[in-house]
Every structure is written in structure tokens, then in C-alpha cells.
Amino acid sequence: MQPDPRINLSNQLADTLTNRSVAPDEKREVTITFRATYAEKARLEQRCSGVVQSDYIRARLFDYPLPHPKLVIPEVNRQAIYELKKIGNNLNQQTRAINEAVKIGSQPLTNEVKSYLRTIEELTALLEQTRQSLTQPTVEG
Template sequence: MARPKVSPLEKRSLKITFRVTEKQRQRLLTLADSCGTKPGDLVRTKIFKGHFPATRLPKIDEDTYVELKKIGVNLNQLTRHADSGKFPFGIDKTLAALLRQEEKILRLLLKDDSGSKER
């Protein structure tokens, strides 16, 4: 089957070129890869729609999944204790450690796209 014809108004026939540093180029390529799109499409979406395309979440391996499941079970147990009024000694340190671990996992899963403030 042939590709459908694009109307002259929708056809992208003009080219715009701009210069970037090597660091900016690498960042653009990384962002485009994490969104599953081409760099030109990424820039076009950001400029004309005002936001980046949604990022694809990377597939996590089985070990990471098992570890996240264990953390979830522990948090569920701690929540039950807290709801019943029983606060184990040192719970504040444990919760702080879990929050730090959660932030670390999220950074790894999202490939630390913290440089992009305008999502």
C-alpha cells in the first residue's frame, strides 16, 4: 500500500538549522531517545505544543522488580503499625532511608532528566 499524500500546507519542506555545543547535542539525543522520538520531532513538539513528548519508561529487570516489591511490602507493614498507633523505635530513620532509596530508583529509571524544568 502506498503512503498517503500530504497536503501542501502540512508538508514539511522548509529546513531550519541551528548550532549547539557537543554537550547540548548529546543531551538532545538522550532526551529524544528517552521519548522514543527523533531530535527534530522532540524540538518541534516542545516549541509548538509547549511540552516535551512523554518519556518512555525503561523496562526494569526482574531483580529491580523484586526489590521494589519488598520495599512495598515493608512500607505496607509500617503503615499498618502506624495506623494502629504502634510506632517502632527508629522508624523515622527507616522512612528517611526509604525515601532516599525511592528517589535514587526514580532517577535511575527516568535516566535523571532533572535538567528539563519545563515538562
């Protein structure tokens, strides 16, 4: 009988994780400085894009997981997203009101109403597409 591959994988993962510390338990109190050439400094800055240099160096030196770069959504985008959400909420309320009126019979489902609902649907899709493009974060550096 062959051993279960999941157990083998689990054991390998456990071995790997025991050799890697995610974060040290002790407070860092010692400062270490070193000299580098301008080319080395530029290379380090390029590799650290969006990550604190000391965190990057520590991760590379001590086999910690590499930290994720800090991602930022520009303030102007955040304001635009807020306004787009308000517009989207208004469109949803209009759609809900029309559908409810049609459902209870106080508004007939005319071609004009159908056209208006399609327009609202298209606007909602366009708003979502615009919101998605505005929420693409940039790496802070």
C-alpha cells in the first residue's frame, strides 16, 4: 500500500515552516548599518519598491516571507469612488421603485419603461467599470 501523498505533503510543509520564522518574538533594539555603492543602493531601492528597506533586507537575510508592498489608492480616486457609489445607489433605488411599481400594477411595463430600465442597467455597468479602474492601487514608493 502506498503512503498517502497528503501526509507526505503535510510533513514537508511542516518541516519547511519550522525552519522559517514569520516574525521574531523579540523587540528589535540593535541598529546595523553598512556601506554600499550607488549602484547597489539603486538596485536595493528598485527591489524594495513599496516595501520598507529594513523589512526587505531582514526578510531576504533571515528567510522571512517577503512583506507585501504598501498599496495606495490616490485621494482623488477615493473621492470619485465615493461619488460613484452615491450615484449607483440612486440608480438602484430608481430601478427598485420602477420594478416594484410594475409588480403591483401601478406602472405598466411600457417600451419607454423598458428602455429606461436598460439605460439604468447600462449606466450601472459603466459606473462599476469606472469604479474598478479607480480602485487599482498604486505602489507607494
